Amino acid sequence: MExxxxxxxxxxxxxxxxxxxxxxxxxxxxxxxxxxxxxxxxAHELIEALNNHVATTTTTTTxxxxxxxxxxxxxDLDGKVNIEHTELSGSxxxxxxxxxxxxxxxxxxxxxxxxxxxxxxxxxxxxxxxTRREVYEAARQRTGCDWHPEKDEPFDxxxxxxxxxxxxxxxxxxxxxxxxNECWLWKTPRLDCGLLPGTFREWLIQDKQVEExxxxxxxxxxxxxxxxxxxxxxxxxxxxxxxxxxxSNHSTEEGV
Numbered sequence: 001m002e003x004x005x006x007x008x009x010x011x012x013x014x015x016x017x018x019x020x021x022x023x024x025x026x027x028x029x030x031x032x033x034x035x036x037x038x039x040x041x042x043a044h045e046l047i048e049a050l051n052n053h054v055a056t057t058t059t060t061t062t063x064x065x066x067x068x069x070x071x072x073x074x075x076d077l078d079g080k081v082n083i084e085h086t087e088l089s090g091s092x093x094x095x096x097x098x099x100x101x102x103x104x105x106x107x108x109x110x111x112x113x114x115x116x117x118x119x120x121x122x123x124x125x126x127x128x129x130x131t132r133r134e135v136y137e138a139a140r141q142r143t144g145c146d147w148h149p150e151k152d153e154p155f156d157x158x159x160x161x162x163x164x165x166x167x168x169x170x171x172x173x174x175x176x177x178x179x180x181n182e183c184w185l186w187k188t189p190r191l192d193c194g195l196l197p198g199t200f201r202e203w204l205i206q207d208k209q210v211e212e213x214x215x216x217x218x219x220x221x222x223x224x225x226x227x228x229x230x231x232x233x234x235x236x237x238x239x240x241x242x243x244x245x246x247x248s249n250h251s252t253e254e255g256v
Contacts, residue, residue, distance in 0.1 A: 102239035121194025
């Protein structure tokens with residue numbers, strides 16, 4: 001099991017939400033199988049371990065990097081903690097905390113719909129952040145995603161379930177600006193669609209910038225064709241605008 005936070009001079013971004021999500025995952029897995037995660041550290045112990053890791057890294061580095069860090073906290077099945085970090089030199093430059101501001105950004109990242117639905121929306125390995133990423137990696141491979149894409153190639157893949165409801169991407173949550181009851185709102189997929197509850201997603205909901213709802217595959221294609229903004233977001237990249245690449249096999253029930 002893992003969780004990742006953006007470490008910077010001001011501290012760990014959304015640390016309380018990251019810790020709460022990790023502990024909730026451990027509790028859920030333990031409830032399903034009492035042999036795993038029998039001894040889980042407290043929130044205080046996890047924060048202390050993170051601070052100790054940062055202190056050790058700082059004292060052993062002659063020239064601290066000005067770049068922010070991606071800090072990864074892993075919890076094994078016995079409850080043992082391991083922490084590692086990497087520099088975010090390739091983070092893409094996005095630091096937008098506002099959904100509307102992200103939509104106005106001219107630098108669009110290409111995403112593409114998966115060619116098949118996720119196998120099981122209630123899979124605990126989709127609902128919790130773990131090191132098991134086979135579903136995500138398989139979707140990326142099927143659709144030809146590349147971490148360093150050329151023009152008109154996809155960077156990320158949008159997943160959807162057997163009800164043709166959009167869930168998330170391989171590395172982020174997603175939202176679409178949609179008109180509901182004559183009001184334009186940012187809508188992000190509900191958790192029961194089958195997705196990871198991202199910490200930045202939770203922050204956007206708490207900040208009343210987005211609300212949960214159903215986004216179908218047809219909704220997403222319609223939004224792209226009609227110029228309605230689509231954004232993705234996670235706690236590392238924050239919010240960033242995306243362009244949905246539509247291929248011939250992405251048929252819609254509406255025919256739009």
